[in-house]
Amino acid sequence: xxxxxxxxxxxxxxxxxxxxxxxxxxxxxxxxxxxxxxxxxxxxxxxxxxxxxxxxxxxxxxxxxxxxxxxxxxxxxxxxxxxxxxxxxxxxxxxxxxxxxxxxxxxxxxxxxxxxxxxxxxxxxxxxxxxxxxxxxxxxxxxxxxxxxxxxxxxxxxxxxxxxxxxxxxxxxxxxxxxxxxxxxxxxxxxxxxxxxxxxxxxxxxxxxxxxxxxxxxxxxxxxxxxxxxxxxxxxxxxxxxxxxxxxxxxxxxxxxxxxxxxxxxxxxxxxxxxxxxxxxxxxxxxxxxxxxxxxxxxxxxxxxxxxxxxxxxxxxxxxxxxxxxxxxxxxxxxxxxxxxxxxxxxxxxxxxxxxxxxxxxxxxxxxxxxxxxxxxxxxxxxxxxxxxxxxxxxxxxxxxxxxxxxxxxxxxxxxxxxxxxxxxxxxxxxxxxxxxxxxxxxxxxxxxxxxxxxxxxxxxxxxxxxxxxxxxxxxxxxxxxxxxxxxxxxxxxxxxxxxxxxxxxxxxxxxxxxxxxxxxxxxxxxxxxxxxxxxxxxxxxxxxxxxxxxxxxxxxxxxxxxxxxxxxxxxxxxxxxxxxxxxxxxxxxxxxxxxxxxxxxxxxxxxxxxxxxxxxxxxxxxxxxxxxxxxxxxxxxxxxxxxxxxxxxxxxxxxxxxxxxxxxxxxxxxxxxxxxxxxxxxxxxxxxxxxxxxxxxxxxxxxxxxxxxxxxxxxxxxxxxxxxxxxxxxxxxxxxxxxxxxxxxxxxxxxx
Numbered sequence: 215x216x217x218x219x220x221x222x223x224x225x226x227x228x229x230x231x232x233x234x235x236x237x238x239x240x241x242x243x244x245x246x247x248x249x250x251x252x253x254x255x256x257x258x259x260x261x262x263x264x265x266x267x268x269x270x271x272x273x274x275x276x277x278x279x280x281x282x283x284x285x286x287x288x289x290x291x292x293x294x295x296x297x298x299x300x301x302x303x304x305x306x307x308x309x310x311x312x313x314x315x316x317x318x319x320x321x322x323x324x325x326x327x328x329x330x331x332x333x334x335x336x337x338x339x340x341x342x343x344x345x346x347x348x349x350x351x352x353x354x355x356x357x358x359x360x361x362x363x364x365x366x367x368x369x370x371x372x373x374x375x376x377x378x379x380x381x382x383x384x385x386x387x388x389x390x391x392x393x394x395x396x397x398x399x400x401x402x403x404x405x406x407x408x409x410x411x412x413x414x415x416x417x418x419x420x421x422x423x424x425x426x427x428x429x430x431x432x433x434x435x436x437x438x439x440x441x442x443x444x445x446x447x448x449x450x451x452x453x454x455x456x457x458x459x460x461x462x463x464x465x466x467x468x469x470x471x472x473x474x475x476x477x478x479x480x481x482x483x484x485x486x487x488x489x490x491x492x493x494x495x496x497x498x499x500x501x502x503x504x505x506x507x508x509x510x511x512x513x514x515x516x517x518x519x520x521x522x523x524x525x526x527x528x529x530x531x532x533x534x535x536x537x538x539x540x541x542x543x544x545x546x547x548x549x550x551x552x553x554x555x556x557x558x559x560x561x562x563x564x565x566x567x568x569x570x571x572x573x574x575x576x577x578x579x580x581x582x583x584x585x586x587x588x589x590x591x592x593x594x595x596x597x598x599x600x601x602x603x604x605x606x607x608x609x610x611x612x613x614x615x616x617x618x619x620x621x622x623x624x625x626x627x628x629x630x631x632x633x634x635x636x637x638x639x640x641x642x643x644x645x646x647x648x649x650x651x652x653x654x655x656x657x658x659x660x661x662x663x664x665x666x667x668x669x670x671x672x673x674x675x676x677x678x679x680x681x682x683x684x685x686x687x688x689x690x691x692x693x694x695x696x697x698x699x700x701x702x703x704x705x706x707x708x709x710x711x712x713x714x715x716x717x718x719x720x721x722x723x724x725x726x727x728x729x730x731x732x733x734x735x736x737x738x739x740x741x742x743x744x745x746x747x748x749x750x751x752x753x754x755x756x757x758x759x760x761x762x763x764x765x766x767x768x769x770x771x772x773x774x775x776x777x778x779x780x781x782x783x784x785x786x787x788x789x790x791x792x793x794x795x796x797x798x799x800x801x802x803x804x805x806x807x808x809x810x811x812x813x814x815x816x817x818x819x820x821x822x823x824x825x826x827x828x829x830x831x832x833x834x835x836x837x838x839x840x841x842x843x844x845x846x847x848x849x850x851x852x853x854x855x856x857x858x859x860x861x862x863x864x865x866x867x868x869x870x871x872x873x874x875x876x877x878x879x880x881x882x883x884x885x886x887x888x889x890x891x892x893x894x895x896x897x898x899x900x901x902x903x904x905x906x907x908x909x910x911x912x913x914x915x916x917x918x919x920x921x922x923x924x925x926x927x928x929x930x931x932x933x934x935x936x937x938x939x940x941x942x943x944x945x946x947x948x949x950x951x952x953x954x955x956x957x958x959x960x961x962x963x964x965x966x967x
Contacts, residue, residue, distance in 0.1 A: 261580075261686075262304035263398040263443050265452035265499040266390025267484075269875040269899075270315060270383025271295045272356035272376040274471045275868040275907050276831065280318035281353025282466040282620045283368045289356055291906040291917075292879065293464070293472035293551075294481065295899035296355050297494060298380075299501035300387035301443070301454060302395060303686050305580040310684040311345040311391070312454065312691065312756070314503040315384055316473040319349040319696075322676055322761040323361035323372070326819050327381045332388065340388065343584035346684055346693045347384065349758040351504045352461040353620075354472035358828070360762075361820045363674040364665055371826035379875055394497075398445045402689060402752055403572035406436040407564040410557050411459045413700065414511040414543065414618050415778055417529055417629070418771040422701050434458065434510045434700050438561075439754050440568040441576070441689065450487065452498060455479075455565040456754045458505040458700065462619040463512045463545050463554035470904065475512055476502040478558030481901055483566060493899035494876070502561065504757040506694075506703025508765050508778055512557040513543035517618040530627040531618050531776075538621035538628065555901075578687035583799040586814030589679045589763070589784045590666055592791040602787040605655035606666025607675035608648060609764075610780030611637070614662060617777045628776040633660035656785050659775055665783065671823040675783055678817040680760035681795045683710070685803060689752045692796060693759035698766040699778055702789050705768065707753045709793045713800040761817070766792060831869040833948070834940040835913040840864050842940045843955025846916060849934065852961045855925045859934065861957040865917035866940030868907055870950050879938060880905050880919050885931040885959070892933065896921065923962060933959050 271292070279287045296316035303310055317324075325347050332340040357365075358373025359380055366372055413419055413433040420427070427433075435458045443452040461474035473480070479502045481493060488496020517526045519533035519540050526533055526541035533540040545553025592604045611633060615626040626637075641647070641662060648664030665674035682693040690710060698706065765781040772779040772786040782788050802808045836842055847862035868879065880903055882896035898905045904920040919934050934957040941950050 260397050260446070261400060262302075262306070262395045263400070263451065264300075264302040264391035264393070264395035265443060266300045266387040266392070266394070267494065267499045268298050268383045268386035268390060269295055269494055270298045270317070270380050271471060271874060272379040273869045273874070274356075274905070276909070277356040277358060277373060277376055277828070278369050279354055279469075280357035280359075280369065281351075281355075281462070284466045284620070285368075287466050287469060289471055290469040290908070291471070291904065292898045293354070293468070293470035293904055294477055294901060295494065296352070296383075296471065296473055296477070297480070298384040298387040299480070299499050300384070300391040301452060301499070301501065302388070302391045303400070303580055304395065308580040308582065309339070309344060310580055310582050310686065311340055311388060312684065313345070313347045313384055313387065314454070314501040314756075315347065315349055315380070316352055316477050317349040317355050317380060318351060318353060318357070319758040319762040320347040320760055321360045321365070322817055323819075324359045324377065324380055325680075325760050326817065327377065328384050331381060331385045335385070335389070336392075342680070343682070344582045344684070346682060346691065346756060346759055348503050348693065348756040350461050350473065350476040350502065351507065351697075351758050352464075352472060352474040352477060353466070354464050354468055354470065354474060356471065361672065361824060362676060363668070363670070363672050364663075365762075366825060370828050372824040373826055373828055375869070379873060382873075383875055396445055398443055398451065400576040400686065401442040401444070401572035402574050402576050403440045403442070403568040404752070405438050405564055405568050407438050407457060407560060408436060409514060409546075410512065410560045411436070412511045412514045412516060412543070413509050414513075414517075415509045415771070415774075415776045418699075418767065418774040418776045418779060419509065419701060421770040421774050422768055423770065426701070430704070435506060435703065438564050438568060439752060440565055440572060441686075442569050442572040450498060450569070452500065453483065453565065453569050454501045454503060455561070455568075456503045456505045456756065457561055458507045458703070459510050459512050459557070459561075460507050460619060461504070461512075463550060463557050465550050466620045468550060470906065472554075475554050475558040475561065476504070478554055478901060479562040479565065482559065482562040486566065492894065492897055500565075502565070505755045506698045506700055506706075507757055508697040508699035508702065508767070510700060511543055511617075511619050512553070513545045513619060515544045515546060517541050517543040526618070530629040531615075531621070532627045537625055538615045539623055541618060541621055543618040576687040576689055580687075581685040581803045581808070582683065583803050583808045583811060584680065584682040585795065585799065585811055586678050586816055587681055587795055588677055588815055589788075589791065590677045592794070594787065594790050594794045596790065602790055603655075604787055604791045605785030606652050606664070607677075607783040608652055608656050608659065608661045608665060608785075609663045609783060610656070610659040610775055611662045612775050612777050612780035615777060629774060630660060630780070631658045631775050637662065658773060659780060659785075671825065672820055676761055676763060676817065678815055679763055681792070681799060682760060683796065683799045683803065685751070688750060689754065690800070692753065692755050694755055694757050694766070694792070695759055695761045696757070696763040696766050697778070698755060698757060699768065699771060701768050701771065702766050703755050705789065706755060706793060706796060709797050710753050710800045711751065713797055713804055831867045831941065832913050833943055834866040834870070834915060836864050837914060842866055842938070842953040843936065845955060845957060847918075849957045849960045851958075852963060852966060853923060854963055854965060855923050855927050857923050859921040859923065859960065860918060861934050862916050862918045863936045863955045865907065865915045865936070866938045866953065867909075867915060868938060870939040870941045872939075877937075879917070879936060881935045882921050883933050883935065884928065927962055929963050930961070931959050932962055933957050
């Protein structure tokens with residue numbers, strides 16, 4: 215009987231061997247061909263897509279501006295309005311939201327308040343793990359939306375009047391996108407944009423390994439990535455573009471709220487796609503997002519000493535007379551407005567070109583992964599014998615020097631690797647010295663403020679940080695919580711893409727082992743099919759997302775301790791920690807194991823000890839025998855295209871107007887002879903207008919409105935109107951009253967003759 219069973223067993227083993235051989239061959243074929251050989255069907259290409267835009271402009275008077283940390287730069291008018299632009303993508307199983315907002319950066323407090331508002335409206339539909347909030351990095355928006363002490367000190371506290379427009383504007387943009395979701399398609403395109411960016415710390419960049427630098431033709435990323443959103447008829451409904459450049463074409467002398475170069479690019483493309491609509495109106499939404507801009511300036515003429523005209527010192531960006539303050543970089547235009555226009559127009563033209571020619575369809579599922587990470591305590595094993603770790607937050611001496619886009623006022627210089635006894639002594643007396651452990655951890659950074667050891671009245675810097683990746687088919691968006699430099703961004707993109715390569719190699723080994731051991735193929739096949747998540751993917755960085763942690767340099771750049779390195783608050787191994795964390799997220803997505811990721815420690819939402827140093831806006835006064843809205847300086851009777859119209863009104867404090875979203879302080883109106891009515895052609899969101907508010911003596915304020923008449927403006931009769939509110943005391947109670955004023959009617963002609 216045993217002899218008879220033996221051939222049967224042999225036959226069974228042979229059959230099993232043949233079956234497993236076929237399975238392994240099939241797996242290898244799938245592995246080598248990948249998903250790219252599969253013709254996508256309609257079910258692979260259709261998403262539910264929603265786009266939305268909403269005004270998020272805060273009080274344009276007296277509030278400090280966020281970005282340059284210059285106490286003299288307080289808001290005093292409007293150059294252009296600020297908008298939040300939201301994009302929702304749903305594959306039928308998962309949904310993600312990407313928001314790019316005209317703000318300096320997304321603070322942790324702002325994100326938490328937005329998520330709280332979304333939860334109240336939508337339950338668990340929009341959460342911390344599937345919503346990305348990113349800032350364009352304009353330096354000319356109202357501050358006051360942080361909960362950490364350092365930022366509150368430079369912003370005059372946590373200012374509810376500045377926070378609410380941002381929260382409400384971002385949420386409303388998501389509301390609009392949510393309400394107009396429809397089936398559609400997504401296309402991607404990539405190109406390069408020259409003459410619009412400059413590396414502002416080339417000395418730091420050159421400290422990166424030569425063989426690494428030789429792989430790239432420039433010390434900034436010139437790539438522009440565009441996602442084009444259409445409905446099923448092929449009609450465009452929106453676009454997102456990523457390009458790495460600081461939004462600092464408007465410099466620290468500007469006091470008007472402005473969306474800067476990125477905002478101007480949005481303005482131009484939305485004007486193209488929504489013809490006849492005023493800014494902020496129309497269905498097409500064009501979002502321009504920040505990327506790895508940490509060491510990238512739009513001031514392409516570079517730095518020189520403004521008091522001598524000579525080049526700045528290469529190593530520390532200072533001047534023999536005047537120090538870092540005199541070393542300033544300048545854009546390509548005749549002034550900051552012209553430079554903003556040129557850089558913004560360049561970005562717009564490239565995005566428009568890429569949008570028009572986008573033909574590669576984005577297909578595949580939507581994924582997302584998120585963790586909260588205590589960035590003060592991340593340990594990474596870099597080889598068999600060495601581990602590195604992050605540090606408690608600290609800022610170096612060169613942080614106070616500022617960058618060439620806006621140097622500091624004191625005698626600090628970039629590139630400082632030694633402390634200054636004078637400033638260290640003042641620091642020790644005021645806030646205490648850094649601990650030896652923190653000094654050692656941050657070496658070679660000479661610590662100016664050991665913010666991680668400063669907790670009164672609240673922590674000075676965040677410890678808990680968001681790391682997040684969302685994928686839309688073949689596009690992976692890495693949400694980075696800070697200003698990441700060019701080379702750091704390149705390493706991060708490579709690290710995420712390498713995840714699939716590593717898994718790919720592991721699966722090859724696993725298939726070999728499987729064949730040898732004759733095990734089941736199911737687990738291997740499931741893992742294999744997930745590899746396509748990052749293979750052949752477009753990986754892009756969305757900077758200044760979710761929480762602000764200053765800068766992220768490479769280890770080599772950190773050693774030079776220019777402004778960016780001194781502002782890398784978690785120490786020299788910050789980037790190494792982020793590479794480790796984002797690789798974990800990417801691997802979890804690729805292997806469909808996101809649910810197994812630890813959520814991490816939740817960030818704090820402080821309710822006590824938030825402070826506000828902004829006094830209430832004072833009662834308004836007016837000259838005798840006048841009313842609010844009266845004209846103090848009248849327009850001329852006739853102008854030509856290309857001229858500038860100016861009119862000055864008796865004005866109240868714009869802070870008295872409360873929530874100014876979706877309203878305007880200014881209109882330019884043309885008289886329509888056919889309807890015998892006035893039509894608004896420009897408002898204070900228009901690039902062509904400027905609204906200046908002047909805080910006068912004895913609480914008597916003025917508002918000057920300028921209209922830069924375009925060469926395309928129709929001839930005809932025009933007027934300029936101003937709207938506002940003033941505050942007065944009645945029976946010792948403050949009463950706020952609206953007012954309006956109008957210029958005389960004037961003519962615009964093609965010539966004076």
